[in-house]
Amino acid sequence: MTGSTMTPDAEVVPAGPSTAARLSSRLLKVNVLLLLLLPIALLFFPRFVDNTTLLQTFATANIFVMFATSWDIVSGYTGQVNFGHAAFIGTGAYTVALLNKYQPDVSNELALLVGTATAALLGIAIGVPCLRLKGPYLALATLSVAAALVQLTFIYKSQTGGEDGIPGVKTVVDGAITGPIGETLSEFVLGPLTFAGLGGFDQYIYVSYFVSLVVMVLMVGGLMALGYGKRGLVLRSIQQDENAAEAAGVPLVRYKLFAFVLSAACAGLAGGLYAQIRGTVALDLLTVDLSLLIIIIAAFGGAGSIIGPALGAYAVILLQNYYLDRAATVFVEHPELKLASFSVLLIIVLIVQPRGLVPPLLRKLSGRGIASRAAGATMVDGGGAKP
């Protein structure tokens, strides 16, 4: 294990690989525990909570977890800030809705796949020219593409519905999930209740909840495996210093493009699923407000850590769609105050914890002392991406 014995100028290695590996594996354990416990808790959550409004909010939060984590794998990791993530979300959502409208026979699952692929293609179209350049080009390109897509919906108003969007998108209830597999799952987690047994609005809520949860867990799991693995380390080296990364032999364009297209595909999938949960698509899936909310969520939770933006999405969406309305009537009367409050809250958080709330918290949970914090930096430290 201690490789130093093999070199001529061997030296004593008190903090050699075994120590470093032990420290980081300890940290990994906490992450893995969280990663395993949270979805299991969320899976059985509806069995104990008889509150469809809250469940619906959770389904939305699951979607936003995907928005934020898919943003993070590019912007948090490589430092190439995407100011128009809504472009990919909207592309996925509108593709699903347009397919429904013009090819009603296409299944929900196929529609999702097409939506994902279309968003990935848009990612290639933006990424290939922009990621070859160093500098803020990606930020400008993503911002303007998202704005251009909003204009496109007006130009093709008869197809996209313009301001009104496209209603009547087939919902998750029409998908394969209400078939035999979904019934087995619902029997297992809901006990006496099943999707079919619920019927009506309750069925729609429960199915939305489970489908969004399963897709979210798979996506976040995949992104964490990437981000916390070798490739994630290379992506973070790019964010630290592009010239140094090149001197270390990193194929910059390849890595950045890979992360960007993956990010676009994940956002497209999440957007398409969101369309199938809401049963409608509208301009709010393309606007800069959505892109900004995603950046706020990621920075709040801790950009460049995947788990940070994921937990940040839960906090922000639960506050925005549920708890704030119940905390003070002023938020019901003036919903625009919510985004303003988040911005203020974010500024306070960033002053106290510039790397967001989650990574420092995880470090505290997983070990004490400077050495473990140092080793932990490979695992959770966001690298301070400031969007």
Place this chain on the structure above:
Amino acid sequence: MTAPAQGVLLEAQAVTRRFGGLTAVNEVSFTIEQGAAVGLIGANGAGKTTLFNCLTGFDKPTSGDVLLRGKSLLKLPRYKVVRAGVARTFQIVKPFPDLPVLANVMVPLIVGGAKGDIKAQAVQVLARVGLAHRAASPSSQLSEGDLKRLEMARALATKPSLLLLDEPFAGLSVSEIEVLSATIRQLRADGTTLVVVEHKIGSLLQLVDRVIAMDQGAVIADGDPQAVMRDPAVVTAYLGGGVPGEQP
């Protein structure tokens, strides 16, 4: 340890780099033998760093060619120049500051396709520059001298046949220079071919067996270190007639 292998490793053919009306590097030609240790000197603005960038793929010559083992490097993207075997450090150190020391060295190993226990391999590379005991430290906590070693380790992790060091001694104390010199001598003993840009000539002369002197973008002397330092053109270029020696 390893006897210097025979043959030309790097060849610069009439390398010229112009920035608008300024010719920073003018028709520079030389060859570097496998296993050599070559010093590159010249006053500020002589064109050393520009030449250095042209040799490592960080800049493209306006004309001329750079060959590694007879193959041109000019059309290659930077990471392929690195894979071909040319590694460099920077005059102003560029660590990955938020990554631990170990991770800094793991990055080149990962993209270089290293197999097996990458952490153990990274520690081995760190041991070569005497930095293994700092493996778990955040690189932002290293001293300037240790950062220079870290950069050297990161370059070594690309398994270079040619290592170019851009002012490795700049900003270091006398004792730090001594320690780093020993490290560099060890790299050479391990068989790495070295090109070192350095202003601290006294320290440089203890490391190299050949010196190339530049002035106003051109090579004005090339050969045995003592002979080059006595060359009237070098003396004039450096101190306007004085004797070139230790400079801060």
